[in-house]
Amino acid sequence: MRAAYAIFRKDLLLELRGKEIVVTLTVFSFLVLTVFSFSTVPGSPAPKEMAPGILWITFLFAGILGLGRAFDRERENGCFTGLLLAPCDRMQVYWGKCLSTLTLLLVFQAILWPIFGVLYGYSPVSGIGTAWAGIILGDIGFVALGVVLSAVTIHARGREIILPLLLLPLCLPVLVGGVRVITLALDGGSTAEALTWIGRLAAFDVIFLVLGSVLFPLVVEE
């Protein structure tokens, strides 16, 4: 996994330099959460009931923005070609990109989590373990699909539109599972039910990662 680790480190170094992805995603998500929190009648329970859904929709759209930017860096100067020339299994390129994208998503989500708590009236520590299990597993599924589709659309005209059109429908299992786990975690629901959903998310992750590892080397060939 030498090449995967090199790609992971390179992506983190680029982000540490520019802080472009984490800052953009955090600001974007903060605005979305704020707009939603002000879009309902004051005092109504609606924002709280809708909060897990709003949070996951925000994660998905921000994640698409993040994927787009991560692959824009690879498009500049033909760097993606440089990755594909490496004398390694191209699956390693996939794993490297998955790992770095996942890390950047988790960093921005960690910043956003307390803001979400304040805006929607949740304690940032209540049900934190279950909630974050759902977030991490949901992110893994999203990234596993997103990296393959970003590679497919990297040279496509109008890829900003094509990527969400392809990715969002495929992410429905992640969205449903993620929302259910967060709802159960924040409202103190049944642990058994939460574990069932966490298990389902983990199963989706395995399927998406296996599919991604097999498909990525095929879709990146010109």
Next chain:
Amino acid sequence: METFLRAEGLVKRYGHIHALRGIDLQVDRGDSLVLLGPNGAGKSTLLGVLAGRVRPTEGQVVLQGEILGKSATARSLTGYLAHSSLLYQGLTARENLLFYGKLFGVEDPAERSDEMLHFMGLWERRDDRIGGFSRGMEQRLSIARCLLHDPQLILLDEPFSGLDYQSSRAFAHALRQLRDGHRTLVVATHDIAAVEDLGDRVTIMDRGRILHQGTVSADSPGSIMDLYTRIVFEGKQSGGVK
């Protein structure tokens, strides 16, 4: 001499555009082959296929007995200088080389990166991000990246583009040294003077086909110019037509 690289019946189609139309090519170890041809001749596509970056629609490339595309080992033998630099604007010159060194499994990437930075005259600028580099400096760093893992086969697409006269001569000298050290070179260029500088053999392409293959000693630079004009612009084929 041992055949190092063999291309058999290469065809590449993008939709209904034929970029390559049945290319057969054989290059011996330590040979240097210059591909000449106008824009759209298929030179860059052919280099892309030889580098394992582009999958041919038909045919195959055999590099030191291994079919390219199926073998990561074959890719480790190849250094590819593309039109684009393949370098990250947000990283410094040294960081770019370090990254590629690790990606290509270079034994001591730090030492090798420093060696290449000295070799290409970029040592003073090693800690500068390449976003601020001139075209010529970026090209020199790109050459360093291409040679970083000491490849046996060096594929160069317009290597002198963006280089000033001095850098261009220094690089041509370095390439001759590599060739003399039994590295195999395939160079795509518009620059007919480069044939004299580098080539043992010359191949003239147009519209995805090889129109002429010859040796540089037989086709001296003056006659290569005449030959090129006759074949490409006047459409007359040579005795060495493939």
